Amino acid sequence: MVYKTKAILLYSGGLDSTLALHILVSQNVEVIALTFITPFYNYNRESKVFKNIIGTVERLGCRLKTINLQEEYLPILKSPKYGFGSAANPCIDCRILMMKHAKKIMEEEKADFIATGEVLGQRPFSQTITYLKRIDSEADVEGLVLRPLSAKLLPETIPEKLGLVDRERLFGIRGKSRKVQLDLAKSFGITDYPSPAGGCLLTEPAFGRRFNDLKNHNPNFSLKDTILLKFGRHFRINDDTKVIIGRNKEENEEMIKYVEPEDIVFEVVEYKGPVGLYFGRVEESLLLRAASIIVAYSKAPKNTLIKVRFYNKVSFEKILETNAISLEGAHLFLIK
Numbered sequence: 001m002v003y004k005t006k007a008i009l010l011y012s013g014g015l016d017s018t019l020a021l022h023i024l025v026s027q028n029v030e031v032i033a034l035t036f037i038t039p040f041y042n043y044n045r046e047s048k049v050f051k052n053i054i055g056t057v058e059r060l061g062c063r064l065k066t067i068n069l070q071e072e073y074l075p076i077l078k079s080p081k082y083g084f085g086s087a088a089n090p091c092i093d094c095r096i097l098m099m100k101h102a103k104k105i106m107e108e109e110k111a112d113f114i115a116t117g118e119v120l121g122q123r124p125f126s127q128t129i130t131y132l133k134r135i136d137s138e139a140d141v142e143g144l145v146l147r148p149l150s151a152k153l154l155p156e157t158i159p160e161k162l163g164l165v166d167r168e169r170l171f172g173i174r175g176k177s178r179k180v181q182l183d184l185a186k187s188f189g190i191t192d193y194p195s196p197a198g199g200c201l202l203t204e205p206a207f208g209r210r211f212n213d214l215k216n217h218n219p220n221f222s223l224k225d226t227i228l229l230k231f232g233r234h235f236r237i238n239d240d241t242k243v244i245i246g247r248n249k250e251e252n253e254e255m256i257k258y259v260e261p262e263d264i265v266f267e268v269v270e271y272k273g274p275v276g277l278y279f280g281r282v283e284e285s286l287l288l289r290a291a292s293i294i295v296a297y298s299k300a301p302k303n304t305l306i307k308v309r310f311y312n313k314v315s316f317e318k319i320l321e322t323n324a325i326s327l328e329g330a331h332l333f334l335i336k
């Protein structure tokens with residue numbers, strides 16, 4: 001296949017960016033699909049979404065590049081220049097970061113432009129014309145970002161002016177209704193795509209509440225602290241003490257992967273039960289509170305004293321005995 005032009009597409013695997021991919025391919029554009037991985041987004045390479053991404057890109061004869069954002073993501077979680085959306089989602093700063101990476105790949109690949117599946121007015125926080133322009137200007141890609149689904153509502157971009165893509169065959173979609181996209185999907189034979197809500201954990205209200213609790217009580221949080229928000233039940237024992245209790249075997253195993261030598265792990269001694277992580281002030285009354293919560297979620301009998309062991313890999317070890325707190329009592333400390 002001889003291509004007349006080459007583009008870098010920010011590709012999430014969702015319906016909109018899949019449509020953008022099809023539109024570009026239908027205009028004989030060579031597309032490099034760029035997928036981002038963060039601790040909160042696309043982090044599971046075994047997921048259906050990720051498999052779909054690989055399948056779609058291969059089917060259309062395109063190339064896939066992935067970029068893994070980890071520590072680099074932390075500053076925008078700590079103090080995003082453009083603030084958060086309705087939960088813990090710093091979408092505008094996140095898009096700027098992604099766009100900067102896309103620009104770098106565009107230059108390395110000698111591509112002509114960048115494209116996205118963004119739809120004007122679909123997300124009130126980040127997809128207004130003002131913010132789309134702001135994202136492009138902060139990433140220094142003004143005029144180089146084609147948004148095929150809403151192009152006819154946006155100023156003409158350089159690739160359109162140069163005739164690298166045919167503006168007449170682009171679209172003028174605006175707003176949240178997906179009707180036009182669904183019709184378009186039919187015409188391209190696209191049948192398998194994730195729901196619009198799926199994807200980024202940072203947009204989920206429950207995650208947002210945990211994140212706000214972390215930010216308010218520990219403004220110097222680390223990336224690990226934010227990753228741990230994904231697992232278990234979180235209990236705020238007091239202003240500087242929090243515990244996390246795994247909800248199942250998978251979560252227990254995941255949580256343990258992030259434990260550092262000084263982190264305190266705790267568990268019921270003689271009965272099966274979850275893994276607990278203890279962060280905060282080491283004081284007997286607080287440890288006992290944490291112990292009573294983990295006993296409540298264990299297989300131990302509830303009306304007798306149960307041993308709970310707290311330890312870390314450095315030198316800390318303490319065994320305390322306590323009864324289980326009632327589940328209603330534990331819920332009073334739950335961050336929900």
Ligand code: SF4
Pocket residue numbers: 041089090091092094095200201202203
């Ligand atoms: S939804 Fe998540 S991945 Fe998407 S722009 Fe917002 S913060 Fe970034």
